[in-house]
Amino acid sequence: MKKKLLSLVLSLVMVVSLIPAAYADDANYWANFRNSTYNMAITDAATPKSAETTVEKWVKKYGSGWSASPSGFVIADNALVFMAGSTLKKVDLQSGELIKEATMFDGSGFAIVSPTYADGMIFCPITGGKIQAFDAKTLESKWTFTDELGGQNNTAITYADGYLYTGYWNGETKNANLVCVKASDGSLVWKKTVAGGFYWAGSTVVGDAVIAGTDDGTSRYEGDAHLFALNRKNGTVISDITLVGMGDQRSSIAYSAEKGRAYFTTKNGYIASVAVNATTGALSDLKSSKVASQATSTPVVYGDIVLFSAGSGVVPNSGGNGNFIVADANTLEGLYAVPMLAYPQASVLVSTAYLKETGKLYCYTTYNGKPGGMTLITLDPNDRTGKSAAKSEIYSAPGHEQYCIFSPICGPDGTIYYRNDSGWIFALTNNNAYLTALAANAGTLKTEFKAGVTEYEMAVPSGTKSVKFNATACQGGTVTVNGKDASIPVEIVDGTATVEIKVTVGDETRTYTVNIVSISNDSYISELNVNETNAHSSFKTLTPTFKPTTYFYGFYEVGSDRSFENIWAAARHKDAKVTVYAGENVDDTGVNSDGSISVTSNQFSTPRYAVYFQDDSKPMYVRVQVTAEDGSFSNYYVVMSMTAAAAEGRALLEKLQKESSDAVAAVVEKINTIGTVTLESKAAIDAARAAYGALANEQRAQVNNLDKLTAAEDAYEALLADQDAAKSVSDMIDAIGTVTKESKDAIEAARAAYDALTDSQKALVGGEKLQTLVNAEAALKKLNEQPGQTGGKDNKGNGDSKPGGSVSTGDNGMALYIGLSVTALLGLAVIPAARKKRG
Numbered sequence: 001m002k003k004k005l006l007s008l009v010l011s012l013v014m015v016v017s018l019i020p021a022a023y024a025d026d027a028n029y030w031a032n033f034r035n036s037t038y039n040m041a042i043t044d045a046a047t048p049k050s051a052e053t054t055v056e057k058w059v060k061k062y063g064s065g066w067s068a069s070p071s072g073f074v075i076a077d078n079a080l081v082f083m084a085g086s087t088l089k090k091v092d093l094q095s096g097e098l099i100k101e102a103t104m105f106d107g108s109g110f111a112i113v114s115p116t117y118a119d120g121m122i123f124c125p126i127t128g129g130k131i132q133a134f135d136a137k138t139l140e141s142k143w144t145f146t147d148e149l150g151g152q153n154n155t156a157i158t159y160a161d162g163y164l165y166t167g168y169w170n171g172e173t174k175n176a177n178l179v180c181v182k183a184s185d186g187s188l189v190w191k192k193t194v195a196g197g198f199y200w201a202g203s204t205v206v207g208d209a210v211i212a213g214t215d216d217g218t219s220r221y222e223g224d225a226h227l228f229a230l231n232r233k234n235g236t237v238i239s240d241i242t243l244v245g246m247g248d249q250r251s252s253i254a255y256s257a258e259k260g261r262a263y264f265t266t267k268n269g270y271i272a273s274v275a276v277n278a279t280t281g282a283l284s285d286l287k288s289s290k291v292a293s294q295a296t297s298t299p300v301v302y303g304d305i306v307l308f309s310a311g312s313g314v315v316p317n318s319g320g321n322g323n324f325i326v327a328d329a330n331t332l333e334g335l336y337a338v339p340m341l342a343y344p345q346a347s348v349l350v351s352t353a354y355l356k357e358t359g360k361l362y363c364y365t366t367y368n369g370k371p372g373g374m375t376l377i378t379l380d381p382n383d384r385t386g387k388s389a390a391k392s393e394i395y396s397a398p399g400h401e402q403y404c405i406f407s408p409i410c411g412p413d414g415t416i417y418y419r420n421d422s423g424w425i426f427a428l429t430n431n432n433a434y435l436t437a438l439a440a441n442a443g444t445l446k447t448e449f450k451a452g453v454t455e456y457e458m459a460v461p462s463g464t465k466s467v468k469f470n471a472t473a474c475q476g477g478t479v480t481v482n483g484k485d486a487s488i489p490v491e492i493v494d495g496t497a498t499v500e501i502k503v504t505v506g507d508e509t510r511t512y513t514v515n516i517v518s519i520s521n522d523s524y525i526s527e528l529n530v531n532e533t534n535a536h537s538s539f540k541t542l543t544p545t546f547k548p549t550t551y552f553y554g555f556y557e558v559g560s561d562r563s564f565e566n567i568w569a570a571a572r573h574k575d576a577k578v579t580v581y582a583g584e585n586v587d588d589t590g591v592n593s594d595g596s597i598s599v600t601s602n603q604f605s606t607p608r609y610a611v612y613f614q615d616d617s618k619p620m621y622v623r624v625q626v627t628a629e630d631g632s633f634s635n636y637y638v639v640m641s642m643t644a645a646a647a648e649g650r651a652l653l654e655k656l657q658k659e660s661s662d663a664v665a666a667v668v669e670k671i672n673t674i675g676t677v678t679l680e681s682k683a684a685i686d687a688a689r690a691a692y693g694a695l696a697n698e699q700r701a702q703v704n705n706l707d708k709l710t711a712a713e714d715a716y717e718a719l720l721a722d723q724d725a726a727k728s729v730s731d732m733i734d735a736i737g738t739v740t741k742e743s744k745d746a747i748e749a750a751r752a753a754y755d756a757l758t759d760s761q762k763a764l765v766g767g768e769k770l771q772t773l774v775n776a777e778a779a780l781k782k783l784n785e786q787p788g789q790t791g792g793k794d795n796k797g798n799g800d801s802k803p804g805g806s807v808s809t810g811d812n813g814m815a816l817y818i819g820l821s822v823t824a825l826l827g828l829a830v831i832p833a834a835r836k837k838r839g
Contacts, residue, residue: 026078026412027076027077027078028075028076028077028117028136029075029411029412030073030074030075030409030410030411031074031075031076031116031117031118031159032074032114032116032117032118032156032157032158032159033072033113033114033116033156033202033252033298033347033407034156034202034252034254034298034347034407035409037158037159037160037204037205037255038204038206038254038255038256038257039202039204039252039253039254039255039298040254040255040256040300040301041298041300041347041348041349041350041407041409042300042302042350042351042352043349043350043351043352043353043410043414044351044352044353045351045353045410045411045412045413045414046351046353046354046413046414046430047349047351047353047362047364047410047414047416047430048376048394048395048414048416048428048429048430049354049362049430050376050392050394051376051392051393051394051395051450051451051452052434052436052451052452052474053430053431053432053434053451053452054374054394054395054428054429054430054431054452055428055429055430055431055434055452055454055510056426056427056428056429056454057094057096057415057427057428057429058094058095058096058427059096059400059424059425059426059427060091060096060097060424060425061422061423061424061425062082062084062089062091062419062423062424062425063084063085063111063419063423064422064423068084068085068111068423069084069111069419069420069421069422069423070082070083070084070089070111070419070423070425071083071084071108071111071112071113071114071115072111072112072113072114072115072156072406072407072409073114073409073417073418074114074115074116074117074122074409075093075117075409075411075412076117076122076136077090077136077137078093079091079092079093079099080092080093080096080417080425081115081117081122081136082114082115083104083108083111083115083124083126084108084111085107085108086103086104086106086107086108086126087101087102087103087104088101088102088103088104088115088122088124088134088139089101090139091425093411093415093427096425096427100138100139101139102134102139102140102141104124104126104132105126105130105132105141105144106126106127106128106130107126107127108124108125108126108127108153109125109126109127109152109153109154110152110154112154112200112405113125113153113154113155113156113157113200113202114156114409115157116156116157116158116159116164117136118159118183119159119162119183119184120135120136120137121133121134121135121136121142121183122134122135122136122139123157123159123164123183125153125155125156125157125166126153127152127153128146128150128151128153129146129147129148129149129150129151129153129168129177130144130145130146130147130153131144131145131157131164131166131181131186132144132145133183133186142186143185143186144186145179145181145186145187145188147168147177147179147191148177148191149168149170149175149176149177149193150168150170151168151169151170151176151177151197152168152169152170152199153166153168154169154198154199154200155167155168155169155198155199155200155201155202155203156202156252157202158202158203158204158205158210159183160205160210160232161205161232162182162183162184163180163181163182163183163189163232163233164180164181164182164183165178165179165180165181165203165205165210165212165232166178166179166181166198166202166203167179167197167198167199167201167203167212167214168197168198169196169197169198169199169215170197171197172196172215172217172218172219172220173195173196173217173218173219174195174196174197175193175194175195175197176193176194176196176197176198177191177192177193177197178191178192178194178198178203178212178228178230179191179192180210180232180233180235189233189234189235190234190235191235192228192230192235194214194217194226195217196214196215196216196217196218196225196248197214197215198212198213198214198215199215199248199250200250200251200252200296201213201214201215201249201250201251201252201253202251202252202253202298203252203253204252204253204254204255204262205232205281206255206262206276206277206278206281207276207277207278207279207280207281208231208232208233208238208279208280208281209229209230209231209232209238209239209276209280209281209282210229210230210231210232210281211227211228211229211230211253211255211262211276211281211283212227212228212230212253213225213226213227213228213243213249213250213251213253213264213266214226214227214228214248214249215248215249215250216243216246216247216248220247221247221248221266221267221268221294222245222247222268223245223247223248224242224243224244224245224246225242225243225246225247225248225249225266226240226241226242226243226249227239227240227241227243227249227253227262227264227274227283227286228240228241229276229281229282229283231281232281238280238281238282238283239281239282239283239284241274241283241286243266243270243272243286243288245268246266246268246270246272246288247266247267247268247269247270248266248267248268249264249265249266249267250265250266250267250295250296251264251265251266251295251296251297251298251299251308251347252264252298252347254298254299254300254301255276256301256329257278258301259273259301259329259330260275260276260278261273261274261275261276262274262276262283263299263301263306263329264298264299265295265296265297265298265299265308265310266295267294267295267296268290268294269290269291269292269293269294269295269310269311269313270288270289270290270291270295271288271289271291271295271299271306271308271310271325271327271332271334272286272287272288272289272332273286273287273288273306273329273332274286274287287331287332288332289327289331289332289333289334290314291310291313291314291315291325291327291334292310292311292312292313292314292315292318292323292325293310293311293312293313294310294311294343295308295309295310295311296345297309297310297344297345297346297347297348297365298347298348298407300347300348300350300363301329302350302352302361302381303329303381303382304328304329304330304381305326305327305328305329305335305381306326306327306328306329306332307324307325307326307348307350307361307363308324308325308327308347308348309322309323309324309325309340309344309345309346309347309348309365309367310322310323310325310343310344311323311343312343313325313334313337314334315327315334315335315336315337316334316335316336316337316386317336317337317338317339317386318337318339319337319339319340320339321339321340321341321342321343321367321369322339322340322341322342322343322344322367322368323337323338323339323340323344324337324338324340324344324348324363324365324375324377324391325337325338326338326379326386326389328384335384335385335386336384336385336386336389337386338377338386338389338391339391340365340367340375341367341369341375341393342367342368342369342370343367343368343369344365344366344367344368344375345368345405346365346366346367346368346404346405346406346407346408347365347407348363348364348365348407349363349364349365349407349408349409349410349416350362350363350364351363351364351410351414353414355381358378359380360378360379360380360381360388361378361379361380361381362376362377362378363376363377363378363379364376364377364408364416365377365408366404366405366406366407366408366418366420367404368403368404368405369403369404370401370402370403371396371397371398371401371402372397372400372401372402372403372404372420372421372422373393373394373395373396373397373404374393374394374395374408374416374418374426374428375391375392375393375394376391376392376393376394377389377390377391377392378390378392394428394452395426395428395452396450396453397420397422397424397426398447398453398455400420400422400424400426401420401422402420402421402422403420403421404418404419404420404421406418406419406420413429414429414430415427415428415429416428416429431508431510432474432505432506432508433473433474433477433503433504433505433506433508433509433510434451434452434473434474434477434503434510435449435451435471435472435473435474435477435479435501435503435510435512436451436472436473436474437449437470437471437472438456438469438470438471438472438501438512438514439469439470440458440460440467440468440469440470441467441468441470442460442461442464442466442467442468443458443459443460443461443464443467443516443519444458444459445457445458445514446458446459451474454510454511454512454513455512455513456512456513456514456515457514457515457516457517458514458515458516458517459517459518459519459629460492460516460517460518460519461518461519461630462495462518462519462521462630463518464492464518465491465492466489466490466491466492467489467490467492467497467499467516468487468488468489468490469481469486469490469499469501469514471486471501471503471512473503473505474503474505476505476506477503477504477505478503478504478505479501479502479503479504480501480502480504481499481500481501481502482499482500483500483502486501490516492516492518495517495518496515496516496517496518497515497516498513498514498515498516499513499514499515499516500512500513501513501514519629519630520573520575520576520628520629520630521628521629521630521632521697522572522573522576522628522629523571523573523576523626523627523628523632523633523634523696523697524548524549524571524572524573524576524626524634525548525569525570525571525572525578525624525626525634525636526548526570526571526572527568527569527570527606528542528546528553528567528568528569528624528636528638529542529546529567529568529569530542530555530565530566530567530568530638530640531565531566531568532558532559532562532565532566533566534566534600534601534608535603536568536603536604536606536608539568540555540557541555542554542555542638543555543556548572549698551634551635551636551637551660551698552636552637552639552653552656552657552660553636553637553638553639553653554638554639554640554641554649554650554653555638555639555640555641556619556639556640556641556642556643556645556646556649556650557642557643557646558616558640558641558642558643560642560643562613562616563612563613563616564587564589564610564611564612564613565610565611565640566600566608566609566610566611567580567597567608567609567611567622567624567638568606568607568608568609569606569607569609569624569636570605570606570607571626573628573629575628575629576626576627576628576629577626577627578607578624578625578626579596579624579625579627580596580597580609580611580622580623580624580625581595581596581597581622581623581624581625582595582596582597582611582622583620583621583622583623583637584619584620584621584652585613585614585615585618585619585620585621586611586612586613586614586620586621586622587612587613587614589610589612590609590610590612597609597610597611597622609622611640616642617642617644617645618641618645618648619639619640619641619645619648619649619652620639620640620641621637621638621639621640621652621653621656622637622638623635623636623637624636624637624638628697632696632697632700633696633697634696634697634698635660635696635698637653637656639652639653639656660696660699661702663695663699664695664699664702664703666691667688667691667692667695667699667703668703668704668705670684670687670688670691671688671692671703671705671706671708671709671712672705672708673688674688674708674709674712677712677715677716677719678719679716679719679720679723681712681716682716685709685712685713685716688709688712689709689713692706692709722758722760722761722764723764725757725761726757726761726762726764726765728753729750729753729754729757729761729765729769730765730766730769732746732749732750732753733750733754733765733769733772733773733776734772735750736750736772736773736776739776739779739780739783740783741780741783741784743776743780744780747773747776747777747780750773750776751773751777754770754773
């Protein structure tokens with residue numbers, strides 16, 4: 001028993017000794033491709049929790065395209081370190097600004113793996129079978145190693161105990177080496193040559209062995225690859241396991257000390273594991289399971305599950321594009337899958353930060369498709385059905401959409417770093433201050449609001465003077481707009497404004513920026529050409545010469561053998577839309593049910609429309625409509641004919657011009673017939689406005705009495721306002737009803753409202769209604785002058801008063817008068833009775 005306990009302690013000591021101290025150091029938090037010798041990308045950092053709380057810390061461009069994008073990242077010397085082209089760069093973790101850079105001996109190739117940090121140095125895998133070492137602080141080059149067989153540098157560098165291990169690839173069937181190099185000086189210690197080489201196949205070190213997988217050495221990916229355990233000091237073979245039918249082994253080898261097994265995936269869609277002797281590194285007990293069409297993701301083992309990504313598969317719930325897969329870590333049975341937007345070729349990042357709070361792991365992965373964003377899958381590690389699993393697209397790389405095979409990493413503060421093939425690097429952090437909704441009383445956002453997106457453009461109608469925002473904060477949040485109360489409207493000057501909407505929750509803040517622009521009425525065309533070739537060239541001469549402010553054109557020299565002509569048309573404004581409509585004598589080839597002609601092709605961002613003659617002995621025409629962002633439009637006409645029909649073509653063009661002029665004249669006439677505006681003018685005004693609105697912008701410019709229509713509309717609105725004001729006063733007068741002394745307030749209010757009316761509004765009230773008010777005022781006065789008032793004055797010159805200074809009313813005086821009278825009569829009756837008794 002004591003021997004077994006001692007053996008266990010020694011094994012644990014050995015395991016700990018193989019993990020570089022730098023891996024636990026925040027300054028060097030992420031030291032290699034999957035952040036440990038064992039390639040388990042597990043962190044306890046507080047990573048972004050949801051789409052709502054995910055926010056860009058910074059976004060910076062450091063490359064372009066999949067072949068020149070930044071490589072994988074490491075965090076070393078408190079900086080994000082990566083290769084880009086033939087340059088090694090150190091970037092500030094908080095701002096993304098470049099700190100330092102150095103020129104490498106060669107380029108970074110496909111840049112699908114990261115450098116490696118250890119012993120104060122950065123080790124860069126560069127193309128041509130090379131490794132170059134740099135001082136991590138100064139980026140001074142220390143040494144360069146070149147393998148004799150060369151090859152692509154698509155395998156991550158593994159560091160252990162002063163040695164570096166990496167492999168190269170020269171082609172599906174060609175030989176390539178796995179090498180061991182001294183980290184101190186770059187000298188070769190040993191090499192292992194295999195057919196097929198090593199591609200995206202990072203190694204791990206357990207006990208005495210370095211464990212690495214190979215390609216299958218065939219031109220496909222269904223052959224027999226090998227999993228080697230090689231003595232890490234001299235390269236002798238400890239174990240050689242043939243992976244029959246599994247195809248190329250293309251993930252890093254992930255080792256679980258808890259399970260005592262190494263896990264990996266293969267290009268033929270297998271998840272596999274082998275038992276590893278913790279002391280010798282010897283391999284045994286190969287297990288495998290075919291779970292997908294392809295897999296290149298480095299597995300992550302947590303408890304009794306193994307997590308990885310793969311292509312379309314056979315695991316329950318699998319999708320056709322690609323999947324995040326959860327398998328049993330012991331049997332490798334696929335338990336369930338979470339379908340992805342595209343095939344996820346990258347490796348998964350797993351955070352345990354919220355396990356105690358939510359009972360779930362937070363798993364982050366990219367996918368090789370647009371938009372090239374970040375997917376979060378949360379899951380209960382004890383759930384074997386997938387019922388607890390939830391997927392969220394927490395980031396969509398707005399403005400930088402591209403494919404992505406990048407394996408994300410994170411910093412000690414939970415910031416996730418990744419890039420896609422656009423060459424932009426995204427630093428995503430968690431922020432609990434966010435909006436749940438954003439709208440305004442005028443205008444609309446050009447893109448759908450999402451809590452995690454903080455930059456927007458809003459289009460408002462032309463002439464809008466101010467906008468009031470309705471910004472709803474998350475629970476416990478407060479909102480300011482441009483530093484002021486959110487209820488205060490934002491003034492728009494010269495059609496634009498920049499608005500900063502700040503959300504605050506505790507000590508966390510997030511700012512949403514909205515750039516307001518007026519909706520454009522630009523309906524001009526920037527290009528209008530005709531040609532007889534399908535290329536964007538050899539254009540014919542239009543008559544007259546094209547100008548954006550000329551709307552009628554002719555081309556009367558169509559080739560005699562032509563059955564169609566090409567129209568090339570593009571709008572001047574980016575938000576305007578071009579539609580080409582078939583006119584007279586246009587064949588229905590390519591013509592839609594609404595009369596529009598389908599785009600035939602595009603060249604240099606200009607669409608081509610093939611327009612076919614119905615009868616090539618006659619002219620034909622098209623109408624090119626350019627619709628502005630605000631919905632207004634312009635029409636450009638192009639008449640085309642053979643030379644023999646040129647006269648007919650010119651006549652057709654004149655006819656179109658006359659129809660346009662006649663439409664303008666009809667609108668002018670409708671406006672003139674409105675005449676003096678009365679409350680009965682509404683139909684005529686509406687008809688004139690509708691006719692004007694149906695005109696194209698170039699026709700509207702020809703309407704020379706638009707001011708009359710505007711004045712008529714204003715006059716009609718004024719009449720309606722007068723009518724409303726007069727009705728309001730009339731209703732107040734009617735509400736007085738039978739006059740009592742309690743009618744005083746209502747009568748005075750009606751009089752004040754009537755006196756505030758204009759003369760024209762008073763006329764609408766009418767003399768009869770006014771007399772009703774006058775009569776009410778007289779009745780009230782009469783009630784207030786009833787007999788019984790003493791007419792006396794108080795010390796302020798007021799009438800009779802009661803104690804406390806209240807003015808006596810007529811009713812109280814009358815009551816007093818009657819009471820005194822009754823008393824007097826009773827007195828007169830008592831006096832004779834008294835006399836009789838005495839007599």
